[in-house]
Ligand SMILES: [Zn+2]
């Protein structure tokens with residue numbers, strides 16, 4: 001099949017900015033030097049552009065995982081133009097298609113199934129979208145958002161104003177305008193773009209799939225460091241309406257922390273979280289399928305498959321009991337409904353169910369590990 005025509009503006013833009021950053025920044029560093037203030041300003045700009053995409057474009061507008069105060073929306077709209085990844089409306093429209101048609105080599109705009117290069121940047125270098133480029137029918141909600149539409153209408157002006165204005169003002173404040181244009185302007189632009197592109201490429205190739213194996217999305221803690229927490233992409237693809245990507249306390253997800261901080265001071269509300277029961281069930285089911293598929297290749301595996309099914313059913317039962325009581329405990333605490341003695345009886349039962357669920361989970365993981373190991377030997 002004939003490939004669509006090349007979009008030369010994009011090819012030239014990505015090539016020139018990349019080559020300029022790779023040569024001019026080191027040259028200026030060696031000949032004039034950058035101060036620690038320049039580097040700090042560069043890091044601040046990286047976070048501003050990057051997190052306007054992750055917390056704004058992605059989790060706020062594309063997925064509606066929380067509501068934000070208009071001031072926050074306005075700051076994200078400017079930061080999104082600074083990141084130069086198209087308008088929030090366009091970005092969200094592409095991204096919603098990506099989730100709906102994930103991995104479809106034709107319909108998913110940045111399908112990882114078309115290879116690393118295509119999903120990273122290749123999809124923007126040719127006119128793959130053709131007539132559907134400006135079809136925003138999957139974003140009717142955003143078309144009613146005044147800030148999103150204002151940014152969409154004035155996008156190019158905002159791109160120029162932020163990409164020249166912010167480094168210029170920082171340069172005038174700190175000193176050495178050229179150094180700031182190179183670091184906070186050029187280098188920041190190239191790096192923040194590629195760090196976001198990694199989510200479409202690397203996060204669909206490298207990492208683990210604990211929550212679902214139905215698509216290519218991966219969880220990758222290393223990638224989370226470069227993507228402001230978006231490396232936990234396997235979780236994100238199955239629970240896209242959750243404002244978190246890294247759900248454990250030790251997961252590096254600064255986007256989640258920032259949204260929480262906004263909520264604490266009243267700048268964000270209605271933060272959506274996936275119930276623990278659904279998360280644990282998805283994990284158990286994924287592991288169960290993996291072990292079943294492995295065992296299916298072995299002769300005389302019926303006993304093992306039956307044992308696996310029994311333990312899985314038991315696991316879900318204990319999870320269900322534990323979650324039901326947890327809900328009750330939260331309700332009681334919220335409404336202060338019971339007498340002290342009734343409350344302590346309830347808490348004892350709750351801790352028992354929690355321990356039973358934890359024990360069953362450990363036994364379940366051990367059983368799967370044993371069966372998977374046996375299937376290899
Ligand atoms: Zn994805």
Ligand SMILES: [Zn+2]
Pocket residue numbers: 058062063095099236240
């Ligand atoms: Zn997403």
